[in-house]
Amino acid sequence: MSEVQQTRVVLLRPRLLMNVNGVSVARAAEKYGVRPEDILLVHDDLDKPLGKIAIKHGGSARGHNGVRSCVDCLQTDVMPRLRVGIGRPVEKSSVEQYILGRFSSQEQKVLDSVLVKSVDLLLSQLDAQQDSGCPSSPAGGRLTAQKRRETELSASAANQNTASGTGSPQQ
Numbered sequence: 001m002s003e004v005q006q007t008r009v010v011l012l013r014p015r016l017l018m019n020v021n022g023v024s025v026a027r028a029a030e031k032y033g034v035r036p037e038d039i040l041l042v043h044d045d046l047d048k049p050l051g052k053i054a055i056k057h058g059g060s061a062r063g064h065n066g067v068r069s070c071v072d073c074l075q076t077d078v079m080p081r082l083r084v085g086i087g088r089p090v091e092k093s094s095v096e097q098y099i100l101g102r103f104s105s106q107e108q109k110v111l112d113s114v115l116v117k118s119v120d121l122l123l124s125q126l127d128a129q130q131d132s133g134c135p136s137s138p139a140g141g142r143l144t145a146q147k148r149r150e151t152e153l154s155a156s157a158a159n160q161n162t163a164s165g166t167g168s169p170q171q
Helices: 022-032 065-074 095-100 105-131 142-164
Strands: 002-004 007-009 041-045 053-057 080-085
Touching (some): 022 065
Antiparallel strands (some): 053 080
């Protein structure tokens, strides 16, 4: 866990295969108290040209097995995503070989600049969220979850007091 622009952030790079990485994401979300809508998935996108990036707010996995695994394990598709374009194979190689292959030195130069653009985009998202006064962060964080639980418990206790007609909390 780290702090970026006064926001607690958890960076996770699952060690599992992409097709089952949702298991790691769901475990980390539970461990750190992060809600699915506060998880930002970063993934490759065949349908975007190499070097193009875009934020997608929830929705289907669009055939991406890693995203599908996260959707299945978190039981929701609300997670925003940073889609990083890798383009489609130009030659007659299979999509699987293309995705699992190495980038050429020329492609790597493009991706180096994509990393800088991606960080800038994510930092601007953090700024926008802070400016809007939104209490939740892109990575949520344990404190956010703890405050949410405390609020829920307080509301629950207040409801019990009202229902029982007493002024003291029910034990």
